Amino acid sequence: MTNQVKIFDTTLRDGEQALPASLSAKEKLQIALALERLGVDVIEAGFPVSSPGDFKSVEMIAREVKNSTVCGLSRALPADIDACGQALKVAEQFRIHTFIATSDIHVNSKLKKSQDDIVEMAVAAVKHARNYTNDVEFSCEDAGRTHIDYLCRMVEAAIAAGATTVNIPDTVGYTTPTEFGGIIKSLFDRVPNIDQAIISVHCHNDLGLAVANSLAAVEQGARQVECTLNGIGERAGNAALEEIAMILQTRKDMLGLTTNINSSEISRSSKLVSQLCNMPIQSNKAIVGSNAFSHSSGIHQDGVLKSQNTYEIMTPESVGINKNNLNLTSRSGRHVIKHRLTELGYTSADYDLEAIYEAFLQLADKKGQVYDYDLEALLFFDKQKHDHAYYQLEYLQATSGREIVPSATVKLTIGGDSVTRASTGNGPVDAAYKAIMEMVGHDNIDVVDFKLDSKGEGADALAQVSVIAEYRGRRFHGIGLATDIVEAGVKALIYVLNNTHLADQIDLQRHQQDRIAGV
Ligand SMILES: CC(=O)SCCNC(=O)CCNC(=O)[C@H](O)C(C)(C)COP(=O)(O)OP(=O)(O)OC[C@H]1O[C@@H](n2cnc3c(N)ncnc32)[C@H](O)[C@@H]1OP(=O)(O)O
Numbered sequence: 389m390t391n392q393v394k395i396f397d398t399t400l401r402d403g404e405q406a407l408p409a410s411l412s413a414k415e416k417l418q419i420a421l422a423l424e425r426l427g428v429d430v431i432e433a434g435f436p437v438s439s440p441g442d443f444k445s446v447e448m449i450a451r452e453v454k455n456s457t458v459c460g461l462s463r464a465l466p467a468d469i470d471a472c473g474q475a476l477k478v479a480e481q482f483r484i485h486t487f488i489a490t491s492d493i494h495v496n497s498k499l500k501k502s503q504d505d506i507v508e509m510a511v512a513a514v515k516h517a518r519n520y521t522n523d524v525e526f527s528c529e530d531a532g533r534t535h536i537d538y539l540c541r542m543v544e545a546a547i548a549a550g551a552t553t554v555n556i557p558d559t560v561g562y563t564t565p566t567e568f569g570g571i572i573k574s575l576f577d578r579v580p581n582i583d584q585a586i587i588s589v590h591c592h593n594d595l596g597l598a599v600a601n602s603l604a605a606v607e608q609g610a611r612q613v614e615c616t617l618n619g620i621g622e623r624a625g626n627a628a629l630e631e632i633a634m635i636l637q638t639r640k641d642m643l644g645l646t647t648n649i650n651s652s653e654i655s656r657s658s659k660l661v662s663q664l665c666n667m668p669i670q671s672n673k674a675i676v677g678s679n680a681f682s683h684s685s686g687i688h689q690d691g692v693l694k695s696q697n698t699y700e701i702m703t704p705e706s707v708g709i710n711k712n713n714l715n716l717t718s719r720s721g722r723h724v725i726k727h728r729l730t731e732l733g734y735t736s737a738d739y740d741l742e743a744i745y746e747a748f749l750q751l752a753d754k755k756g757q758v759y760d761y762d763l764e765a766l767l768f769f770d771k772q773k774h775d776h777a778y779y780q781l782e783y784l785q786a787t788s789g790r791e792i793v794p795s796a797t798v799k800l801t802i803g804g805d806s807v808t809r810a811s812t813g814n815g816p817v818d819a820a821y822k823a824i825m826e827m828v829g830h831d832n833i834d835v836v837d838f839k840l841d842s843k844g845e846g847a848d849a850l851a852q853v854s855v856i857a858e859y860r861g862r863r864f865h866g867i868g869l870a871t872d873i874v875e876a877g878v879k880a881l882i883y884v885l886n887n888t889h890l891a892d893q894i895d896l897q898r899h900q901q902d903r904i905a906g907v
């Protein structure tokens with residue numbers, strides 16, 4: 389048996405299921421490219437049949453990603469599998485992942501079919517997927533609560549039908565490590581054709597055991613782990629990729645296993661996901677929490693100063709965290725910005741130095757000192773900027789205070805034309821939003837959530853606003869970052885508007901294609 393464990397990342401599929409609003413195709417692509425740099429073997433990019441937007445983003449990722457296998461999920465239904473095949477066919481290497489539940493509770497109460505019917509559907513689905521690719525994964529949903537005899541029967545049938553990876557999910561995070569490891573061991577002991585497929589695991593964190601269960605499975609021979617960055621996913625989430633990767637790397641002495649993960653990419657990939665998904669990382673989170681490499685008590689600090697490994701079992705650098713000792717201010721030049729970005733793990737292909745430097749100077753003039761977080765935020769927003777964004781903010785002035793009516797004047801570029809409006813409201817953000825909505829003419833956008841966070845250190849922190857808005861029955865997420873709260877709020881709304889505009893365009897294209905096809 390190989391000592392290589394494949395890392396199958398499902399941040400864009402199971403992870404996205406946990407978000408209150410979908411990511412845009414562009415955001416998903418940004419995450420997919422980060423996952424590729426991180427070295428994941430398989431990127432589960434989405435569930436193509438679920439919506440035209442998901443189909444498009446899977447197709448876009450399939451086209452752009454070259455060094456990881458791109459995968460799409462489907463129920464055990466021909467139409468779902470066909471959607472995967474269509475969306476993925478542009479990829480250099482792709483996998484179709486099909487699944488059906490096998491536990492009594494799901495078979496009887498949800499699928500309402502017999503066990504024989506379910507085996508038949510699974511076999512037919514795997515065979516159908518093999519018409520598109522030789523790389524087919526089959527999952528027994530809720531395997532953790534499936535009777536072991538039936539699970540063995542299903543795994544054997546799926547492999548005989550052509551599944552090259554068989555995944556054993558603990559869908560509801562119910563099992564304990566000894567129990568889950570035991571399930572994997574039983575499969576290896578009892579399924580006669582098991583060596584013809586890779587056994588994979590997909591553990592949820594309902595009892596906080598997702599990583600421990602995945603590790604127990606690997607110790608029993610599983611050679612693929614499904615996981616997500618920062619552990620995001622349905623309910624309490626999935627096994628955290630960064631924890632699995634660093635356990636295997638740090639305890640190679642005991643486990644003797646390797647992965648293809650380039651661990652120095654972990655920190656910035658994790659930040660990107662946290663930022664785009666608006667899912668803050670708890671400070672004591674293993675590997676990527678802000679306290680993961682901080683030492684606060686005297687005995688620890690003394691130990692670390694004498695020898696870092698007294699209290700650090702891995703170095704911050706090994707996960708891409710670099711300690712900064714250069715102060716970045718408006719007196720800094722391009723060289724130091726480039727140097728710092730290189731230290732943070734970015735290459736010149738990741739940014740436009742002139743654009744970043746200009747944004748940096750503006751920020752430094754307002755803030756004095758610019759921290760790593762600020763620099764990464766500038767990079768992040770630079771990447772977000774579409775050169776031809778339909779809606780762009782040109783000018784904003786807002787007034788508020790006691791005993792006056794809050795008002796705002798906003799100038800936007802809309803599809804290349806400049807438009808200005810002024811409005812009043814119950815606060816400056818409300819006034820600016822009213823002015824924008826009037827210009828945009830959307831009375832069907834409903835802002836359902838507005839969250840303000842401070843990002844960075846102390847009173848110097850930047851304001852980050854996250855907005856969720858409903859538009860034509862779907863939810864869109866936007867983020868805005870600025871030294872000024874009103875500006876951050878306006879940028880977040882404009883971000884949403886650009887995403888709704890892209891979604892409208894995808895729908896329009898789809899209608900045109902349907903019309904041509906005579907549907
Ligand atoms: C454990 C997991 O994470 S599984 C992945 C979860 N992800 C998603 O659900 C993606 C988002 N979902 C969607 O967009 C929609 O639910 C769709 C497009 C997939 C399906 O929508 P609808 O056709 O309206 O069906 P709906 O979601 O209401 O119900 C699911 C149906 O699929 C059936 N089903 C569920 N799993 C499977 C499966 N693996 N194979 C075949 N059928 C299945 C259910 O029994 C139900 O069928 P029924 O209508 O005959 O009762």
Ligand SMILES: CC(C)C(=O)C(=O)O
Pocket residue numbers: 402487527528529530555557558559560590592
């Ligand atoms: C579809 C499968 C792999 C899944 O997400 C689960 O069982 O949790």
